[in-house]
Amino acid sequence: MESSTYRLKAAFFMACLIPLAWLAIQKGFGGLGANPIEKMIRFLGDWSLYLLLGTLALTPMHRLFHLSWPTKIRRMIGLFSFFYVCLHVTGYLAIDQFFDWHEIRRDIIKRPFITVGFVCFLLLIPLAVTSTNKMQRRMRRRWKQLHYFVYPIAIGAVIHFWWMVKKDITRPAFYAMVLALLLGLRIYWALTRIKVGVTETAVHEKAVRRG
Amino acid sequence: MMIKKADEIKGREITEKSTYLNRRQFIAAGAVLGAGLLLPGVFVGEVAGPKIPGVRPSPFGTKEERTPYKDVTGYNNYYEFGTDKEDPAANAGRFRIRPWTVRIDGAVKKSREYDIDQLIKMSPLEERVYRMRCVEGWSMVIPWVGFPLQSLIKAVEPSSQAKYVEFTTLLNPDQMPGQRRRVLDWPYVEGLRLDEAMHPLTLLAVGLYGEVLPNQNGAPLRLVVPWKYGFKGIKGIVRIRFVEHQPVTAWIKAAPNEYGFYSNVNPDVDHPRWSQRKERRIGEFFKRETLMFNGYADQVGHLYAGMDLRKYF
Ligand code: HEM
Numbered sequence: 001m002e003s004s005t006y007r008l009k010a011a012f013f014m015a016c017l018i019p020l021a022w023l024a025i026q027k028g029f030g031g032l033g034a035n036p037i038e039k040m041i042r043f044l045g046d047w048s049l050y051l052l053l054g055t056l057a058l059t060p061m062h063r064l065f066h067l068s069w070p071t072k073i074r075r076m077i078g079l080f081s082f083f084y085v086c087l088h089v090t091g092y093l094a095i096d097q098f099f100d101w102h103e104i105r106r107d108i109i110k111r112p113f114i115t116v117g118f119v120c121f122l123l124l125i126p127l128a129v130t131s132t133n134k135m136q137r138r139m140r141r142r143w144k145q146l147h148y149f150v151y152p153i154a155i156g157a158v159i160h161f162w163w164m165v166k167k168d169i170t171r172p173a174f175y176a177m178v179l180a181l182l183l184g185l186r187i188y189w190a191l192t193r194i195k196v197g198v199t200e201t202a203v204h205e206k207a208v209r210r211g
Numbered sequence: 212m213m214i215k216k217a218d219e220i221k222g223r224e225i226t227e228k229s230t231y232l233n234r235r236q237f238i239a240a241g242a243v244l245g246a247g248l249l250l251p252g253v254f255v256g257e258v259a260g261p262k263i264p265g266v267r268p269s270p271f272g273t274k275e276e277r278t279p280y281k282d283v284t285g286y287n288n289y290y291e292f293g294t295d296k297e298d299p300a301a302n303a304g305r306f307r308i309r310p311w312t313v314r315i316d317g318a319v320k321k322s323r324e325y326d327i328d329q330l331i332k333m334s335p336l337e338e339r340v341y342r343m344r345c346v347e348g349w350s351m352v353i354p355w356v357g358f359p360l361q362s363l364i365k366a367v368e369p370s371s372q373a374k375y376v377e378f379t380t381l382l383n384p385d386q387m388p389g390q391r392r393r394v395l396d397w398p399y400v401e402g403l404r405l406d407e408a409m410h411p412l413t414l415l416a417v418g419l420y421g422e423v424l425p426n427q428n429g430a431p432l433r434l435v436v437p438w439k440y441g442f443k444g445i446k447g448i449v450r451i452r453f454v455e456h457q458p459v460t461a462w463i464k465a466a467p468n469e470y471g472f473y474s475n476v477n478p479d480v481d482h483p484r485w486s487q488r489k490e491r492r493i494g495e496f497f498k499r500e501t502l503m504f505n506g507y508a509d510q511v512g513h514l515y516a517g518m519d520l521r522k523y524f
Contacts, residue, residue, distance in 0.1 A: 033297065034286035034493050035349060098497065103486065110481060164484065166347070167465060168294035168394050 005072055012073045016080040019047045020087075037095050044088035049157050049175060051081035056154060056182045063189070075131055078150070082128045089121055113163035120156040123149050151186075154179055260423035263336060266356050271412060272340035273506075277420075278351035282493050284425045288345065289446055290394055291380065291387035292427065298389070299427035306386055308431040317377070317453035320368035327431050331417055333366055334358035338421065339414055341437040343444075344476045344505045350490045355435055356418030361409050363451075369405070373453035376408040377401075378434055378445045387447075395461045401434065401445035402458030402472065404514075412437055412510055415448075438507040440474045471524035475515070476505035480524050 023043055026032050032039040055078040058070035097104050107114045127147055130136070136143050158179055162172035289299040292306075311327040336356055344350045364376070382398035384390040390397045407413065414435040417424055424430040429446025436443050442462055462470035469483060478488045478501040489498040504511050515523075 034282035035296070035491070037491065037496075038349075095496075096498075103488065107486060111484060111486065113484065166294075166484065167290070168392075 008069055009073060009076060012076060016051070016077070016083075019043070019084075037091075041088060041091040041096060044084050044091055045161070048081055048084040048088050049161065051077055051084060052150075052154055052157055053175065053178055053182065055081055056150065056179070060182060060185050079128060079131060082124050085121060085124060089117075113160050116156050116163065117160040120153045120160060123153050123156075127153075151183060154183075260418070260425055262422055263356055263418045266336045266338050266418075266421060269337040269339045272338070272354075273342060273352060275340070275342065275352045277340065277354055278493050280420050283351060283353055283419060284428060286493065287427045288347075288441065289389075289427055289429065291389045291397075291399065291447070293389050294394060300425075302388055303426035306426040306430070308426065311431050311449075313432065313448060314450045315367050315452075316450070318370045318373040318455065319453045320370065321366070330363070330432070331358075334362040336417065339435075341412075341414075341435060342505050343435075343437065343441050344490055344501065346440040346442060346470075346474070346482060346485065346487075348485045348487070348490050349493055350501075350505075351493050354420055355414055355416040356421060356424075357414040357416035357435065359411055360413045360415050360434070361411060363415060364405075364409060369453045372455045374405055375454050375457055376403050376405060377450075377452040377454050377458035378403075378448050379450040379452070380445055380447045381449045396464050397461075399445060399461045400458060401443055401460050403436065403443075404457075405453075406514055407436070407511075410511060410514065412507060438476060438504040438511045440476060442470075443474050473515075473520075473523050475520065475524075476501065477503060477520055477524070479503075480521055 023040060027036065027040070030036075055074060058074045058077065061067055061070040093099060093104065097107070108118050109115070127149060130139060130143060130146060139146070158172060158176045161175065162169060165172055285300045286296045287299040288296065289303070292299040292302040309327070312324045313327060313330055314324050316322040336358055338354055338356055340352060340354045342350060343353055360376075378401045380399035381387065382390065384397075403413070414437075416429070416433050416435045417431060419425075419428060424433065429444070429448075432448045433446040434444050434448065457472055460470070460472065462474075463472060476487070481487055487501055490501045491498050502508070
């Protein structure tokens with residue numbers, strides 16, 4: 001790897017560990033308040049979402065500002081999002097439910113926000129597993145199709161947050177807007193590409209007919 | 212020469228005495244390099260209140276371990292001061308609780324405005340250690356200071372039309388920053404059936420841990436109904452109205468399919484967001500089973516005899 005790319009990746013790798021370090025320090029100092037378990041699970045959920053939205057922001061950054069570095073760290077940020085999701089879900093399983101599988105099953109069936117979170121978690125697993133270069137090469141076009149799943153997963157993650165909230169939806173509504181922007185850009189680009197495609201063909205056909 | 216206002220001086224002196232602030236100060240100091248210490252609002256809310264004299268112990272109450280004072284006063288749901296659990300302690304410090312009047316009206320003989328201090332003097336104060344179970348799945352054990360709502364109701368003599376009691380919180384967005392956003396349809400309204408209100412366990416609280424009620428816990432006057440979810444315990448009460456029809460509470464207005472009028476603690480009736488089978492007692496690691504009527508079934512079960520508690524949740 002080129003050394004500047006290496007440094008870039010190392011810097012973002014360390015940066016992605018800061019929230020976890022912060023959590024550990026707060027835990028050590030008893031800074032998580034009266035209900036530290038809830039705080040921890042929510043904090044990890046927050047960072048799962050931030051990093052997921054961060055991943056989706058990198059391509060637009062690349063396209064809008066003609067930067068090359070965002071695409072180089074995209075896979076890593078995506079994997080870190082999965083890492084935080086795993087901690088978030090483990091937190092729920094281990095220190096919220098204490099592996100009471102009966103209760104967990106009931107939760108997944110009965111509490112809509114957990115149902116959605118669970119589906120998102122399951123869908124994220126194949127994306128993480130197929131994130132290696134080797135898999136990407138082996139799967140070719142199927143890889144791209146599979147990784148389009150990140151869009152419904154991100155929508156699901158925001159819904160998970162929205163449905164969890166009791167009444168004050170300020171924060172989930174904000175992330176819904178961020179996500180709408182990120183997805184909107186992609187839709188816009190997709191549409192304009194198609195339109196360009198259509199006009200080009202039309203021009204071409206006309207030319208052929210005139211031919 | 213600069214002359215300080217009385218409350219400013221008092222606040223600072225008491226802050227220095229408090230020992231449990233160290234942690235918060237440490238975080239604030241780390242986060243904003245000491246600037247946190249210059250924000251009095253953050254700390255005033257945590258100042259311990261003056262002791263209330265002449266409080267008798269009550270035969271009602273649990274011997275369970277009490278939730279630490281700093282958690283009881285630092286982890287609150289009081290949306291009038293913000294929707295995060297830490298918001299009320301941070302934002303309620305400057306809330307003015309004197310002068311304060313409580314209007315008692317509706318189907319009642321002695322309908323009028325009572326000054327809060329006059330109202331508190333009407334009945335002897337008791338200490339009652341109650342379990343409190345929040346609908347969100349956590350619980351505390353709190354030593355309240357207060358008097359039975361019953362004694363107030365008897366004193367004001369409701370008429371035969373009074374079937375329910377409706378309580379209202381102060382509406383004052385200047386003083387209650389949370390009311391500037393329509394998170395709920397302000398002011399907060401709660402209600403009880405008259406027999407629930409008359410039950411000896413139902414308390415009007417004016418203090419906790421032997422001290423004057425901190426603002427974030429609902430000063431100067433709040434309701435405590437230990438067998439119901441915490442949100443029934445309306446805070447900052449300015450009006451108690453006796454009515455014939457079931458009041459429409461703030462939470463019923465907000466989400467009628469999620470919050471019922473009764474809202475009795477019931478491990479068998481789930482809320483769509485929270486399973487109600489278990490709860491985490493604040494300060495404990497493992498969860499514990501939630502008890503029917505929050506463990507007060509022997510005392511209050513008869514109020515609901517023959518009722519379908521799934522329907523009347
Ligand atoms: C099996 C899968 C999942 C389970 C069981 C789960 C469970 C939970 C629980 C129990 C909470 C806290 C609720 C409370 O404290 O009342 C929560 C909050 C949250 N979760 Fe999940 N979750 C899952 C998947 C996900 C995924 C995939 C994401 C995002 C990528 C996510 C993001 C969040 C966020 C943002 C919050 C809100 C945090 C806050 O309040 O600030 N969760 N989740």
